[in-house]
Amino acid sequence: MNIKESDLLGIGKKYQLLTRSGDKVVMVVHDDGRRECYHYDHYDAEDSLSMITLDDEEARLVAEIIGGMTYKPKALETIxxxxxxxxxxxxxxxxxxxxxxxxxxxxxxxxxxxxxxxxxxxxxxxxxxxxxxxxxxxxxxxxxxxxxxxxxxxxxxxxxxxxxx
Structure with a gap:
């Protein structure tokens, strides 16, 4: 996965991720704790397909789920x-x-x-x-x-x- 990080003066930080499967995801972490997540089209990297806004608590809960803190897939145990x-x-x-x-x-x-x-x-x-x-x-x-x-x-x-x- 390729990650680019940049400062957004007066706003917060922007993280742009290009996944192995070709998905482009942009996350903006605002200084007030809000997170905006954008998902882009495979074929048109400038066309946002969806966007979600999370507050700080919601973002931390999603991070726990994605990070495997609440459930670990069985295949990972062997790795x-x-x-x-x-x-x-x-x-x-x-x-x-x-x-x-x-x-x-x-x-x-x-x-x-x-x-x-x-x-x-x-x-x-x-x-x-x-x-x-x-x-x-x-x-x-x-x-x-x-x-x-x-x-x-x-x-x-x-x-x-x-x-x-």
Missing amino acids: EMALDELVIEWYRVEADYKAVGRTIGELNVRQASGATIIAVVEKHSGVKRINPGPEVVITSDCTLIVAGERRQQKYFKTILMNGCE
């Missing part, structure tokens, strides 16, 4: 067993993190934490680096996608915020 303790986390790198300006190799991420950075997404340029090498520099506002067990994720977060251990 979770296969992955066992593996967790994939997304980290938005803040400007004050000590890892900013340093390379993945300098931080010695894999050896120090056991976690692996599997992708880096640059917010401003939209550049995506899958399986980044040790020479890749961590920049402010990029998103790091990291695989590892929970304890490894905890160590990784410490390295990200404080630099090398």
Whole structure:
């Protein structure tokens, strides 16, 4: 799934999602808590087929349902067993993190934490680096996608915020 995020000054944030099946969905999160969801035609990405407005409470309830907090499909249980303790986390790198300006190799991420950075997404340029090498520099506002067990994720977060251990 491809997601684009943009700020709407004085309004909130806009998220545009293009699903694997080709659907385009736009969600606007207003500063007052309202959410607007738009669904677009497969064949005409500019033609909105439907729109729904949710208040904050309704949006959170829908998120619980979609996120599987109330019901988990049976097929997902076997996938979770296969992955066992593996967790994939997304980290938005803040400007004050000590890892900013340093390379993945300098931080010695894999050896120090056991976690692996599997992708880096640059917010401003939209550049995506899958399986980044040790020479890749961590920049402010990029998103790091990291695989590892929970304890490894905890160590990784410490390295990200404080630099090398």
